[in-house]
Amino acid sequence: RIEQVIGREILDSRGNPTVQADVILTDGTVGRGSSPSGASTGQFEALELRDKDTARYGGKGVVHAVHNVNTTLREAVKGLSPYDIFAVDQAMLKADGTKDKSKLGANAILAVSLAAADAAAKSLGQPLYRFIGGINGNQLPVPMMNILNGGAHASNTVDVQEFMIMPAGATSFREGLRWCSEVYHSLAALLKMHGLTTSVGDEGGFAPNLASDEEAIQYIIRAIEAAGYRPGTDFVLALDAAASEWKGAKTGEYVLPKSGQKYTSAELIAHWKKLVQAYPIYSIEDGLDEEDWEGWAQLTKELGDKVQLVGDDLFVTNTERLAKGISQGCGNAILIKLNQIGSLSETLEAIKLAHRNGYRTIISHRSGETEDSFIADLAVAINAGQIKSGAPNRSERVAKYNRLLQIEEGLGDGAIYPGFLTFAQKH
Ligand code: PGA
Ligand code: ZN
DSSP states (O other), X not given: OEEEEEEEEEEOTTSOEEEEEEEXXXXXXXXXXXXXXXXXXXXXXXXOOOOOOTTSGGGTOOHHHHHHIIIIIHHHHTTOOTTOHHHHHHHHHHHHOSSSOTTTOXXXXXXXXXXXXXXXXXXXXXXXXXXXXXXXXXXXXXXXEEEEEOGGGOSSSOOSOXXXXXXXXXXXXXXXXXXXHHHHHHHHHHHHHTTOOOOBOTTSOBOOOOSOHHHHHHHHHHHHHHTTOOBTTTXXXXXXXXXXXXXXXXXXXXXXXXXXXEEOHHHHHHHXXXXXXXXXXXXXXXXXXXXXXXXXXHHHHHHTTTSEEEESTTTTTOHXXXXXXXXXXXXXXXXXXHHHHTSHHHHHHHHHHHXXXXXXXXXXXXXXXXXXXXXXXXXXXXXXXXXXOOOSOXXXXXXXXXXXXXXXXXXXXXXXXXXHHHTSOOO
């Protein structure tokens, strides 16, 4: 039974406050959970409650959210069984009563939800992935590793937010992780050689000033080759345009905030098509705005049989928005972020809906992270197949990869690494 819940204000990887919660059981077990925080936040995400008191942390304090953990949420879950996460979450949703968790805060509710799951696993003496996934969760994810940052995550000239490498040809997670780290270092050497900066962005990828997204891709291809790997075979590429940050779908014109370049929805689709033809790009996330449903349907019609098209801001881990996307033929994969919806059980519902409809799932960190490695266990538990946790740089990113190494070791011969063929296009 849940005996006590304690909330506290901690710092995330950008030095902004976020919510951490401890759930203490009657048997003495302590579970812990922390909420991450985005920068290129989707308009339809659950509400992250911030104090707006400019005297503290520039208004970003979470004292109110922590207070909600220590009062309303504590009362709501006290006495409940931590093994029934759905009941724990339901009690909190009822206490909040709003659709977007704006009364108590998604950051408050999620921290308790994750802490309860952690407590349940610990009290059973089971690893977290086993508690969540049972004996069915055995698949290590292919990392979608962001090694070059732009957009809202860096102060450079690059508009596409994330350039990622995927070690699809590796035979295990451990091997894939090593390959990624080698390419990351080979990219550093290459940038240095060209007089470009190797300072990093919010997700640990390099953030040099470059003329175009194509130039970024070319550097990465050369880095893969310089490290001794074959682009397209050992590695495939993935992009997150985060085009909802480009604002303009409402006016029929996308304006890239840094370069000032303009595209209509159709021109942007043509641009992605051109890149996919020229480079081994496996996946494109948020290639269009979160409200450009028509554009998304067109993009999926034109590229959906060749490329993984991932809805992040479009779906915001929300079953209603995902159901709309499925019915309109928008995208073929969903990015899963716990704090977009704000509880573990609702996240699991979104994953189930995706899998039932042949949409792939990518478990994801946020650009503002903590040392918590929950998403590593979640990825294995639900056999996601892919994970986004940034570059092999900055400990809040590496914590998730290191946890996956432990899980792979623990699973022994039972561990599955999907690699390239298993997640090749089925559409
Ligand atoms: P965010 O970025 O956490 O800043 O929203 C991550 C993403 O867009 O995938
Ligand atoms: Zn994204």
